[in-house]
Amino acid sequence: MIRILDRLGRPLLRLIDAEAAHALTIKAMRWAPTLPARADDRRLQVAAMGLRFPNPVGMAAGFDKNARVPDALLALGFGFVEIGTVTPRPQSGNLPPRLFRMSRDRAVINRLGFNNDGVARVRERLTARASAAGIIGVNVGANKDAPDRAGDYATAIAALAEPASYFTVNVSSPNTPGLRDLQHKAALDDLLARVIDARDRAAATAGRKPILLKIAPDLALAELDDIVAVARARRIDGMIISNTTVSRPGALQDLIPAREPGGLSGRPLFALSTRMLAETFVRVERAFPLIGVGGIDSGTSALAKVRAGALLIQLYTGLIYCGLRVLDEIKRALVRELEVEGAGALADLVGRDASARTAERW
Ligand SMILES: Cc1cc2nc3c(=O)[nH]c(=O)nc-3n(C[C@H](O)[C@H](O)[C@H](O)COP(=O)(O)O)c2cc1C
Numbered sequence: 001m002i003r004i005l006d007r008l009g010r011p012l013l014r015l016i017d018a019e020a021a022h023a024l025t026i027k028a029m030r031w032a033p034t035l036p037a038r039a040d041d042r043r044l045q046v047a048a049m050g051l052r053f054p055n056p057v058g059m060a061a062g063f064d065k066n067a068r069v070p071d072a073l074l075a076l077g078f079g080f081v082e083i084g085t086v087t088p089r090p091q092s093g094n095l096p097p098r099l100f101r102m103s104r105d106r107a108v109i110n111r112l113g114f115n116n117d118g119v120a121r122v123r124e125r126l127t128a129r130a131s132a133a134g135i136i137g138v139n140v141g142a143n144k145d146a147p148d149r150a151g152d153y154a155t156a157i158a159a160l161a162e163p164a165s166y167f168t169v170n171v172s173s174p175n176t177p178g179l180r181d182l183q184h185k186a187a188l189d190d191l192l193a194r195v196i197d198a199r200d201r202a203a204a205t206a207g208r209k210p211i212l213l214k215i216a217p218d219l220a221l222a223e224l225d226d227i228v229a230v231a232r233a234r235r236i237d238g239m240i241i242s243n244t245t246v247s248r249p250g251a252l253q254d255l256i257p258a259r260e261p262g263g264l265s266g267r268p269l270f271a272l273s274t275r276m277l278a279e280t281f282v283r284v285e286r287a288f289p290l291i292g293v294g295g296i297d298s299g300t301s302a303l304a305k306v307r308a309g310a311l312l313i314q315l316y317t318g319l320i321y322c323g324l325r326v327l328d329e330i331k332r333a334l335v336r337e338l339e340v341e342g343a344g345a346l347a348d349l350v351g352r353d354a355s356a357r358t359a360e361r362w
Pocket of ligand 1: 060084085315
Protein backbone atom coordinates (compact mmCIF):
# COMPACT_ATOMS: atom_id res chain seq x y z
CA MET A 1 0.00 0.00 0.00
CA ILE A 2 2.75 2.46 0.94
CA ARG A 3 4.59 1.58 -2.26
CA ILE A 4 1.49 2.39 -4.30
CA LEU A 5 1.08 5.70 -2.45
CA ASP A 6 4.77 6.39 -3.01
CA ARG A 7 4.43 5.95 -6.76
CA LEU A 8 1.16 7.82 -7.22
CA GLY A 9 1.25 10.37 -4.42
CA ARG A 10 4.84 11.60 -4.50
CA PRO A 11 4.39 13.90 -7.52
CA LEU A 12 1.41 15.48 -5.73
CA LEU A 13 3.34 15.95 -2.50
CA ARG A 14 5.80 18.14 -4.42
CA LEU A 15 3.00 20.61 -5.01
CA ILE A 16 2.57 21.43 -1.33
CA ASP A 17 4.87 22.97 1.26
CA ALA A 18 7.82 20.68 2.04
CA GLU A 19 7.16 20.35 5.76
CA ALA A 20 3.44 19.69 5.22
CA ALA A 21 4.37 17.02 2.67
CA HIS A 22 6.63 15.35 5.22
CA ALA A 23 3.92 15.39 7.90
CA LEU A 24 1.44 13.87 5.44
CA THR A 25 3.92 11.14 4.49
CA ILE A 26 4.41 10.16 8.13
CA LYS A 27 0.64 10.15 8.65
CA ALA A 28 0.09 7.92 5.60
CA MET A 29 2.78 5.55 6.82
CA ARG A 30 1.17 5.32 10.24
CA TRP A 31 -2.18 4.29 8.79
CA ALA A 32 -1.42 2.37 5.61
CA PRO A 33 -1.26 -1.41 6.07
CA THR A 34 2.21 -2.90 5.64
CA LEU A 35 3.37 -6.41 4.88
CA PRO A 36 6.67 -7.64 6.32
CA ALA A 37 9.64 -6.94 4.04
CA ARG A 38 10.68 -9.58 1.53
CA ALA A 39 13.76 -11.42 2.80
CA ASP A 40 16.96 -9.84 1.49
CA ASP A 41 19.63 -11.65 -0.48
CA ARG A 42 21.83 -13.29 2.16
CA ARG A 43 24.94 -11.75 0.62
CA LEU A 44 23.69 -8.33 1.74
CA GLN A 45 23.85 -9.24 5.42
CA VAL A 46 26.30 -7.19 7.45
CA ALA A 47 27.62 -8.00 10.92
CA ALA A 48 28.84 -4.86 12.65
CA MET A 49 28.99 -3.41 16.16
CA GLY A 50 27.57 -6.63 17.58
CA LEU A 51 24.46 -6.26 15.40
CA ARG A 52 23.31 -8.28 12.40
CA PHE A 53 21.93 -6.08 9.62
CA PRO A 54 19.73 -7.86 7.03
CA ASN A 55 20.97 -5.35 4.46
CA PRO A 56 23.28 -2.33 4.70
CA VAL A 57 20.83 0.41 3.66
CA GLY A 58 19.40 2.50 6.50
CA MET A 59 16.92 5.34 6.82
CA ALA A 60 18.95 8.37 7.90
CA ALA A 61 18.10 10.46 10.97
CA GLY A 62 15.62 13.29 10.58
CA PHE A 63 12.89 11.51 8.63
CA ASP A 64 11.31 9.80 11.63
CA LYS A 65 12.45 12.13 14.39
CA ASN A 66 9.84 10.93 16.88
CA ALA A 67 9.78 7.17 16.28
CA ARG A 68 6.35 7.31 14.67
CA VAL A 69 6.95 4.79 11.88
CA PRO A 70 10.09 2.69 12.46
CA ASP A 71 8.31 -0.59 11.75
CA ALA A 72 6.73 0.68 8.55
CA LEU A 73 10.21 1.72 7.38
CA LEU A 74 11.65 -1.69 8.21
CA ALA A 75 8.76 -3.34 6.38
CA LEU A 76 9.59 -1.27 3.29
CA GLY A 77 12.98 -2.95 3.17
CA PHE A 78 15.41 -0.74 5.09
CA GLY A 79 18.08 -2.76 6.87
CA PHE A 80 17.90 -0.39 9.83
CA VAL A 81 16.23 2.84 10.86
CA GLU A 82 17.76 5.75 12.75
CA ILE A 83 15.19 7.79 14.62
CA GLY A 84 15.75 11.30 16.05
CA THR A 85 17.44 13.59 16.66
CA VAL A 86 15.81 13.32 20.10
CA THR A 87 16.62 15.78 22.89
CA PRO A 88 15.85 15.29 26.60
CA ARG A 89 13.00 17.82 26.59
CA PRO A 90 10.55 18.39 23.74
CA GLN A 91 11.22 21.49 21.67
CA SER A 92 9.53 23.12 18.71
CA GLY A 93 12.63 24.01 16.69
CA ASN A 94 13.12 27.10 14.55
CA LEU A 95 10.32 29.20 13.11
CA PRO A 96 8.91 28.06 9.73
CA PRO A 97 9.53 28.19 6.87
CA ARG A 98 12.55 26.03 7.66
CA LEU A 99 12.58 23.33 4.99
CA PHE A 100 13.26 24.16 1.33
CA ARG A 101 13.26 21.96 -1.75
CA MET A 102 15.79 22.49 -4.52
CA SER A 103 14.23 20.19 -7.09
CA ARG A 104 16.52 20.98 -10.00
CA ASP A 105 19.52 20.22 -7.79
CA ARG A 106 17.84 17.20 -6.21
CA ALA A 107 18.64 18.77 -2.86
CA VAL A 108 17.02 20.11 0.29
CA ILE A 109 17.99 22.84 2.74
CA ASN A 110 16.71 22.47 6.29
CA ARG A 111 17.05 24.53 9.43
CA LEU A 112 14.52 22.62 11.52
CA GLY A 113 16.55 22.94 14.72
CA PHE A 114 15.82 19.63 16.48
CA ASN A 115 12.04 19.90 16.59
CA ASN A 116 11.07 16.76 18.49
CA ASP A 117 8.80 15.26 21.14
CA GLY A 118 11.54 14.64 23.74
CA VAL A 119 12.85 11.40 25.24
CA ALA A 120 9.81 10.52 27.37
CA ARG A 121 7.37 10.32 24.44
CA VAL A 122 9.89 8.61 22.19
CA ARG A 123 10.66 6.10 24.93
CA GLU A 124 6.94 5.24 25.20
CA ARG A 125 6.74 4.62 21.45
CA LEU A 126 9.88 2.53 21.29
CA THR A 127 8.94 0.54 24.38
CA ALA A 128 5.56 -0.26 22.83
CA ARG A 129 7.37 -2.03 19.96
CA ALA A 130 10.06 -3.59 22.15
CA SER A 131 9.18 -7.13 21.15
CA ALA A 132 9.35 -6.33 17.41
CA ALA A 133 12.47 -7.29 15.47
CA GLY A 134 14.69 -4.87 13.56
CA ILE A 135 17.56 -2.50 14.25
CA ILE A 136 16.47 0.91 15.52
CA GLY A 137 19.25 3.40 16.17
CA VAL A 138 18.54 6.45 18.29
CA ASN A 139 20.16 9.73 17.30
CA VAL A 140 20.53 12.02 20.32
CA GLY A 141 21.23 15.73 20.74
CA ALA A 142 21.08 18.61 23.20
CA ASN A 143 18.23 21.01 23.81
CA LYS A 144 18.88 24.47 22.41
CA ASP A 145 18.80 26.09 25.89
CA ALA A 146 20.69 23.32 27.72
CA PRO A 147 23.08 24.77 30.31
CA ASP A 148 25.20 21.59 30.08
CA ARG A 149 25.08 20.23 26.54
CA ALA A 150 27.15 17.10 27.18
CA GLY A 151 24.83 16.34 30.10
CA ASP A 152 21.87 16.34 27.69
CA TYR A 153 23.43 13.60 25.56
CA ALA A 154 24.07 11.48 28.65
CA THR A 155 20.49 12.04 29.86
CA ALA A 156 19.02 11.00 26.50
CA ILE A 157 21.15 7.85 26.41
CA ALA A 158 20.21 6.87 29.96
CA ALA A 159 16.52 7.35 29.14
CA LEU A 160 16.53 5.38 25.88
CA ALA A 161 19.17 2.72 26.55
CA GLU A 162 16.70 -0.11 26.77
CA PRO A 163 14.85 0.23 23.44
CA ALA A 164 17.78 1.53 21.36
CA SER A 165 19.82 -0.85 19.19
CA TYR A 166 22.59 1.76 19.00
CA PHE A 167 23.08 5.47 19.69
CA THR A 168 24.30 8.21 17.41
CA VAL A 169 25.88 11.22 19.08
CA ASN A 170 24.93 14.06 16.77
CA VAL A 171 27.44 16.91 17.10
CA SER A 172 27.01 17.98 13.51
CA SER A 173 23.63 19.64 13.09
CA PRO A 174 24.22 23.19 11.81
CA ASN A 175 20.87 24.38 13.15
CA THR A 176 21.53 24.56 16.89
CA PRO A 177 23.97 27.46 17.38
CA GLY A 178 27.27 26.27 18.84
CA LEU A 179 26.45 22.55 18.64
CA ARG A 180 29.17 21.84 16.07
CA ASP A 181 31.74 23.24 18.54
CA LEU A 182 31.36 19.91 20.35
CA GLN A 183 33.51 18.50 17.54
CA HIS A 184 36.54 20.38 18.93
CA LYS A 185 39.09 18.12 20.57
CA ALA A 186 38.71 18.88 24.30
CA ALA A 187 34.92 19.30 24.15
CA LEU A 188 34.55 16.08 22.15
CA ASP A 189 36.75 14.13 24.55
CA ASP A 190 34.66 15.27 27.51
CA LEU A 191 31.41 14.57 25.64
CA LEU A 192 32.42 11.05 24.62
CA ALA A 193 33.66 10.24 28.12
CA ARG A 194 30.29 11.21 29.58
CA VAL A 195 28.28 9.51 26.87
CA ILE A 196 30.21 6.26 27.30
CA ASP A 197 29.83 6.50 31.06
CA ALA A 198 26.03 6.84 30.63
CA ARG A 199 26.00 3.88 28.25
CA ASP A 200 28.10 1.73 30.60
CA ARG A 201 25.93 2.57 33.62
CA ALA A 202 22.83 1.50 31.70
CA ALA A 203 24.49 -1.65 30.39
CA ALA A 204 23.65 -3.80 33.42
CA THR A 205 19.93 -3.56 32.67
CA ALA A 206 19.82 -2.53 29.01
CA GLY A 207 22.86 -4.32 27.57
CA ARG A 208 25.89 -2.56 26.07
CA LYS A 209 24.62 -0.37 23.26
CA PRO A 210 27.05 0.76 20.52
CA ILE A 211 27.89 4.48 20.39
CA LEU A 212 28.44 6.16 17.01
CA LEU A 213 29.57 9.70 16.32
CA LYS A 214 27.99 11.66 13.45
CA ILE A 215 30.17 14.41 12.04
CA ALA A 216 29.81 17.37 9.70
CA PRO A 217 31.31 17.40 6.21
CA ASP A 218 32.55 20.96 6.78
CA LEU A 219 35.71 20.10 8.71
CA ALA A 220 39.33 20.92 8.01
CA LEU A 221 41.46 17.78 7.76
CA ALA A 222 43.38 18.81 10.88
CA GLU A 223 40.06 18.85 12.75
CA LEU A 224 39.25 15.41 11.37
CA ASP A 225 42.65 14.18 12.62
CA ASP A 226 41.68 15.28 16.13
CA ILE A 227 38.17 13.83 15.96
CA VAL A 228 39.38 10.43 14.81
CA ALA A 229 42.15 10.41 17.44
CA VAL A 230 39.63 11.14 20.22
CA ALA A 231 37.10 8.64 18.82
CA ARG A 232 39.72 5.89 18.70
CA ALA A 233 41.10 6.70 22.14
CA ARG A 234 37.60 6.59 23.61
CA ARG A 235 36.90 3.37 21.74
CA ILE A 236 33.59 4.35 20.26
CA ASP A 237 31.85 1.78 18.05
CA GLY A 238 31.55 3.65 14.76
CA MET A 239 31.21 6.96 12.94
CA ILE A 240 28.61 8.38 10.55
CA ILE A 241 29.86 10.62 7.77
CA SER A 242 28.15 12.98 7.22
CA ASN A 243 25.46 15.39 8.28
CA THR A 244 24.30 18.24 6.01
CA THR A 245 26.70 20.94 4.80
CA VAL A 246 26.59 24.65 5.51
CA SER A 247 28.57 25.17 2.31
CA ARG A 248 26.91 25.73 -1.06
CA PRO A 249 28.88 23.67 -3.56
CA GLY A 250 29.34 25.34 -6.95
CA ALA A 251 27.02 24.95 -9.94
CA LEU A 252 23.75 24.90 -7.98
CA GLN A 253 20.73 25.73 -10.10
CA ASP A 254 18.03 26.58 -7.55
CA LEU A 255 19.73 29.79 -6.52
CA ILE A 256 16.90 31.37 -4.52
CA PRO A 257 16.44 28.57 -1.95
CA ALA A 258 20.22 28.07 -1.98
CA ARG A 259 20.50 31.41 -0.19
CA GLU A 260 18.47 30.16 2.78
CA PRO A 261 20.56 29.49 5.88
CA GLY A 262 20.64 25.84 6.95
CA GLY A 263 22.08 22.46 6.07
CA LEU A 264 22.17 21.29 2.46
CA SER A 265 21.53 17.60 1.70
CA GLY A 266 21.07 15.52 -1.42
CA ARG A 267 23.02 15.25 -4.65
CA PRO A 268 25.21 18.38 -4.22
CA LEU A 269 26.43 16.94 -0.88
CA PHE A 270 27.63 13.69 -2.44
CA ALA A 271 31.18 14.64 -3.46
CA LEU A 272 32.03 16.45 -0.22
CA SER A 273 30.57 13.81 2.12
CA THR A 274 32.18 10.96 0.16
CA ARG A 275 35.57 12.67 0.28
CA MET A 276 35.20 13.13 4.05
CA LEU A 277 34.18 9.48 4.35
CA ALA A 278 37.34 8.36 2.54
CA GLU A 279 39.47 10.75 4.63
CA THR A 280 37.93 9.26 7.78
CA PHE A 281 38.43 5.70 6.54
CA VAL A 282 42.16 6.13 6.02
CA ARG A 283 42.51 7.65 9.51
CA VAL A 284 40.38 5.06 11.33
CA GLU A 285 42.40 2.11 9.97
CA ARG A 286 39.45 -0.25 10.47
CA ALA A 287 39.37 0.34 14.24
CA PHE A 288 35.58 0.60 13.85
CA PRO A 289 33.06 0.62 10.98
CA LEU A 290 31.77 3.71 9.16
CA ILE A 291 28.30 4.60 7.94
CA GLY A 292 28.32 6.64 4.73
CA VAL A 293 25.52 9.14 4.14
CA GLY A 294 25.09 12.16 1.90
CA GLY A 295 23.68 12.37 -1.60
CA ILE A 296 22.99 8.68 -2.24
CA ASP A 297 20.28 8.43 -4.88
CA SER A 298 21.25 5.44 -7.03
CA GLY A 299 23.01 2.11 -7.02
CA THR A 300 26.13 3.80 -8.38
CA SER A 301 26.31 6.43 -5.62
CA ALA A 302 25.65 3.77 -2.96
CA LEU A 303 28.48 1.64 -4.31
CA ALA A 304 30.80 4.63 -4.37
CA LYS A 305 30.15 5.13 -0.63
CA VAL A 306 31.04 1.50 0.09
CA ARG A 307 34.20 1.73 -1.97
CA ALA A 308 35.11 5.00 -0.21
CA GLY A 309 34.92 3.29 3.17
CA ALA A 310 31.32 2.66 4.30
CA LEU A 311 30.26 -0.74 5.61
CA LEU A 312 26.72 0.61 6.04
CA ILE A 313 24.95 3.45 4.26
CA GLN A 314 21.97 5.72 4.92
CA LEU A 315 19.86 8.05 2.83
CA TYR A 316 17.09 10.60 3.14
CA THR A 317 16.95 13.26 0.41
CA GLY A 318 17.34 10.73 -2.42
CA LEU A 319 14.07 9.16 -1.32
CA ILE A 320 12.26 12.48 -1.68
CA TYR A 321 13.19 12.70 -5.36
CA CYS A 322 13.45 9.05 -6.39
CA GLY A 323 10.98 7.32 -4.09
CA LEU A 324 11.27 3.83 -2.71
CA ARG A 325 12.41 2.32 -6.00
CA VAL A 326 15.88 3.65 -5.22
CA LEU A 327 16.07 1.32 -2.23
CA ASP A 328 15.52 -1.73 -4.45
CA GLU A 329 17.90 -0.36 -7.06
CA ILE A 330 20.66 0.04 -4.47
CA LYS A 331 20.26 -3.48 -3.16
CA ARG A 332 20.30 -4.91 -6.69
CA ALA A 333 23.42 -2.91 -7.56
CA LEU A 334 25.25 -4.11 -4.46
CA VAL A 335 24.50 -7.76 -5.19
CA ARG A 336 25.56 -7.28 -8.83
CA GLU A 337 28.85 -5.72 -7.72
CA LEU A 338 29.54 -8.63 -5.36
CA GLU A 339 29.06 -10.99 -8.28
CA VAL A 340 31.24 -8.96 -10.66
CA GLU A 341 34.02 -8.68 -8.09
CA GLY A 342 33.68 -12.30 -7.00
CA ALA A 343 33.35 -11.08 -3.42
CA GLY A 344 31.54 -13.08 -0.76
CA ALA A 345 30.43 -10.10 1.31
CA LEU A 346 30.21 -6.34 1.14
CA ALA A 347 32.96 -6.05 3.75
CA ASP A 348 35.40 -7.18 1.04
CA LEU A 349 34.67 -4.06 -1.03
CA VAL A 350 34.77 -1.51 1.79
CA GLY A 351 37.39 1.18 1.33
CA ARG A 352 38.86 -0.14 -1.93
CA ASP A 353 38.82 3.35 -3.43
CA ALA A 354 39.55 5.30 -0.23
CA SER A 355 43.20 6.06 -0.95
CA ALA A 356 42.46 7.04 -4.54
CA ARG A 357 39.70 9.40 -3.37
CA THR A 358 41.92 11.08 -0.81
CA ALA A 359 44.52 11.65 -3.54
CA GLU A 360 42.05 13.57 -5.73
CA ARG A 361 42.24 17.36 -5.90
CA TRP A 362 39.54 19.08 -3.79
C1 LIG B 1 14.75 17.42 6.57
C2 LIG B 1 15.98 16.83 7.18
C3 LIG B 1 16.07 16.69 8.56
C4 LIG B 1 17.21 16.14 9.12
N1 LIG B 1 17.28 15.97 10.48
C5 LIG B 1 18.36 15.37 11.04
C6 LIG B 1 18.42 15.15 12.43
O1 LIG B 1 17.50 15.43 13.17
N2 LIG B 1 19.56 14.57 12.92
C7 LIG B 1 20.61 14.21 12.13
O2 LIG B 1 21.60 13.68 12.63
N3 LIG B 1 20.56 14.39 10.79
C8 LIG B 1 19.47 14.97 10.24
N4 LIG B 1 19.43 15.16 8.89
C9 LIG B 1 20.60 14.78 8.07
C10 LIG B 1 20.46 13.39 7.44
O3 LIG B 1 20.39 12.40 8.40
C11 LIG B 1 21.66 13.14 6.51
O4 LIG B 1 22.83 13.10 7.29
C12 LIG B 1 21.81 14.19 5.43
O5 LIG B 1 20.55 14.63 4.96
C13 LIG B 1 22.61 13.68 4.22
O6 LIG B 1 21.96 12.59 3.62
P1 LIG B 1 21.03 12.73 2.30
O7 LIG B 1 21.80 13.54 1.31
O8 LIG B 1 20.77 11.32 1.87
O9 LIG B 1 19.78 13.41 2.76
C14 LIG B 1 18.28 15.72 8.30
C15 LIG B 1 18.17 15.87 6.91
C16 LIG B 1 17.05 16.41 6.35
C17 LIG B 1 16.96 16.55 4.86
